[in-house]
Structure formats: structure tokens, C-alpha cells
Amino acid sequence: LIFAHVQSKNQFGIPDYIHVYHSLLPLEDITRMRPSTALQISTKVFKGVSSTDGYPYALWRLNETQVAPTRETFQEAKEVIKKWSVVANYPHIVGLRDAFLSNEYGGQPALYMAYDFHPKAATIEKVYIRTSSRQPIPEDVLWSFAVQLANLLVVVHSHNLSLGPSLTPSKLLITNKIRVRANVVGIYNLIQKDERQSVQEQQAEDVWRVGQLLLLMACRTGNSTSLEMVNRNYTKQFSQLLQNILTIQKGILPNGSYLAHLLGQHAFTELSKVNMLNDMLYENLYKELQNGRLLKLLVKLGMINERPDDSTSMQWADSGDKYLMQLFRDFVFHQKTPEGKPNLDFGHVLESLNKLDSGINESMMLSSRDEKSVLVVSYADMKQAIRSAYDQLYKKSL
Numbered sequence: 001l002i003f004a005h006v007q008s009k010n011q012f013g014i015p016d017y018i019h020v021y022h023s024l025l026p027l028e029d030i031t032r033m034r035p036s037t038a039l040q041i042s043t044k045v046f047k048g049v050s051s052t053d054g055y056p057y058a059l060w061r062l063n064e065t066q067v068a069p070t071r072e073t074f075q076e077a078k079e080v081i082k083k084w085s086v087v088a089n090y091p092h093i094v095g096l097r098d099a100f101l102s103n104e105y106g107g108q109p110a111l112y113m114a115y116d117f118h119p120k121a122a123t124i125e126k127v128y129i130r131t132s133s134r135q136p137i138p139e140d141v142l143w144s145f146a147v148q149l150a151n152l153l154v155v156v157h158s159h160n161l162s163l164g165p166s167l168t169p170s171k172l173l174i175t176n177k178i179r180v181r182a183n184v185v186g187i188y189n190l191i192q193k194d195e196r197q198s199v200q201e202q203q204a205e206d207v208w209r210v211g212q213l214l215l216l217m218a219c220r221t222g223n224s225t226s227l228e229m230v231n232r233n234y235t236k237q238f239s240q241l242l243q244n245i246l247t248i249q250k251g252i253l254p255n256g257s258y259l260a261h262l263l264g265q266h267a268f269t270e271l272s273k274v275n276m277l278n279d280m281l282y283e284n285l286y287k288e289l290q291n292g293r294l295l296k297l298l299v300k301l302g303m304i305n306e307r308p309d310d311s312t313s314m315q316w317a318d319s320g321d322k323y324l325m326q327l328f329r330d331f332v333f334h335q336k337t338p339e340g341k342p343n344l345d346f347g348h349v350l351e352s353l354n355k356l357d358s359g360i361n362e363s364m365m366l367s368s369r370d371e372k373s374v375l376v377v378s379y380a381d382m383k384q385a386i387r388s389a390y391d392q393l394y395k396k397s398l
Helices: 069-088 124-129 139-158 187-191 199-218 227-233 236-246 256-261 266-304 323-333 346-358 381-398
Strands: 021-026 043-050 056-062 095-104 110-116 172-175 178-183 363-367 374-378
Touching: 021 056, 056 187, 056 374, 069 110, 069 187, 095 363, 110 323, 124 199, 139 178, 139 199, 139 256, 139 266, 172 236, 199 227, 199 256, 199 323, 227 236, 227 363, 236 256, 256 266, 266 323, 266 346, 266 381, 323 346, 323 374, 323 381, 363 381, 374 381
Parallel strands: none
Antiparallel strands: 021 043, 043 056, 056 110, 095 110, 172 178, 363 374
16 A cells, blocks of 8 residues: 555646655646635645555645745644644544644645544534534434543643634534534644633633534524524534523633533433444454454465475375365365255355364264265364464465
């Protein structure tokens, strides 16, 4: 993957490389010139594969006239990356990984920020707000988002950071259908020049942004956002949550812990869902583990059976040890029905390979293709024969 290269689509003037990133593709309309509503600057977003580690990344190009591509700005970006590195692997954040200056696109130098790439991700705005559906969003979905966002705020605020515009609907991503992730973290720190707000005030604004987001999602069926509409479509408990978030008493600066306290038992509901998902993932992982064992066994059999450089060995004779492996291969893969037709019984193949991998003492009857030779051998003996043959092959390869 490090050297795999897909030609960039040059109808938009996209070069083959930007810095160390190749196979570049636009992730949004890069001909749009108007500033981002959330960030208040113009950006262009590309997907690029790093020639360093082979992983794809989302590259955000910041407009060179609004964010000057100077050495000082670059150093500031590096400081931002260092600051956000403590939460870069957190499950509700799109990790900020790199910053660099480049003039490959458009011929003008600009600052780029590289983030983790999540395939098939979509924004909350696209999925739930700017949609043709007029049906109310299920309340359990809203509670799930509220718990995830509260969890996000608790972690981010505990490191003396704030999210700002990353909590707007156009910057919150939904990955894997249910996971909420804050995108473009750190860019706000670069473009924010107003130092009048303290960190505590910025964190209080984060809580308010979460309330605004939930209110907007709850009122998508109407032309306005109001708690009265929430009361008509949702429970009193959810309406009370929004009221507590959006009407903070004067002098109180809430943070993520305040929001987490409001959610109470709904956090445990979300925890149960996560545990159910983990159970399903572990079950699928166990299945893949079994598949991996059988694949390893099949590879060994394929390497041993009827090697051209070993065809003259007496071990392949009718009385040789390796002859058993030819008979076993026919027993597993070349079965026939009583009518003489090929028997494509996957269950028989999987059962036989699992018994062989386990090395049980159960016996099987192996017959030659001319049916003149019949051997009775246990799976344990067959496993030992394969292991011995592979060990000999391995010693020859050294």
C-alpha cells in the first residue's frame, strides 16, 4: 500500500502529489469559494494516501489569504498538533496527525492539516438535518448522541481544551452508522485571534453548542427551533435536558462534567448498547480466528502436496508417509456422490479440517483413486505426518 498509486483526477487541477500524499481525490466540492460557515474560512478537503505509512488521510487546505502560510503559522500548527495529541486516538475524535506547507496545488503555498480518514463517514447535517425526511428523529438516537457528545466533552475539557466549531452539524461525523466524531479539531485554535474568552468560557460555549445541536435535530420537522416543538414530539425528560443545557443561570460556566451529570441513567443505556456491540464483534472475531487456523492448515497442505522438486522421493510412493497426504486431500476435496457426481459439501470439508487441526483420535478411511488401496488412519496421525513433512520442507528452505 505504501507504493500503490492511483492517478489523481486532474480535471480540478489536482496534482499527483501533495507533500508525501498521493492518489489524491476531492472529498467535497473544491470549486466552492465561499467560506465555511462553521470555520469562517475557505477550505478544500482531499483524500490522500501517505507514502510514509500507506494509510489514507483527509487533507484540509486552509485558504492562504486567511491563514498565512508562514513559518510562524506552521510552528503554531505543530503546537496545536502537540496539544491535541493527548486525545487524537479518542473514539469520538477524528485524530489530527500532521501539518505541512505545500504549493503543489494551485501554485500558491498554503497550510495543510492532515486528519484520520474514515471511509463512508457522513456529517450529522447531511444525515439528519438537510434531508428530505420529515419524520421526527427517534428519541433513543438523540439520547445516544447526547451521551456520546457528553463523553467527548468530558475528555476534551479534562485536558483544558475546547471544541468550538467542531460541534456544529457540518463538522460532526457519523462513522460506522452510530459513532459520533468531532472533526477538524485544532483548526479553531489557529484561526481564533480573540483571546478575551477564557478556556472555561469556551468550554461553557461547547455545552451550549451541544444543546443547540440537539434542539436543531429535534425540530427538523418544523420551520423553527423551539422547546415547545420538542415538548410535542418527545418526552418531558428530553425536553427538560435541553432546557437545562440552554438556560444556564448567570455566573455558572458549565463543562462536560455538568452535561454528563444531566444524562444520568441514559449513560448506562448507552453502555449496554456498547457491550452488546462488543459481544457481536468478539463473536465475529472468533469466527475469523477459526478461519485463520484453517487457512494456515490449507497453506501447509498446498506447500507439501506433490511438489515438483520432491516428486522422486520414495515418501510419495504407495507405502510412503507423504502418500497419506494425497489420499487425505482426495478424502476432503474430491468426494463423489453415490451417482458418481462431484460432492461439493462444504460442511464435510470444514469438519474434516477442524478435526485435523484438533488432532483428535477419530479414524477415517482413505482409499486410492483406483480403489485398490484402503488405509485407516486417525486425524492425530495425519496431523503428525503433516507437521513432520512441513518441518522437513522448512529445513530445506534454510
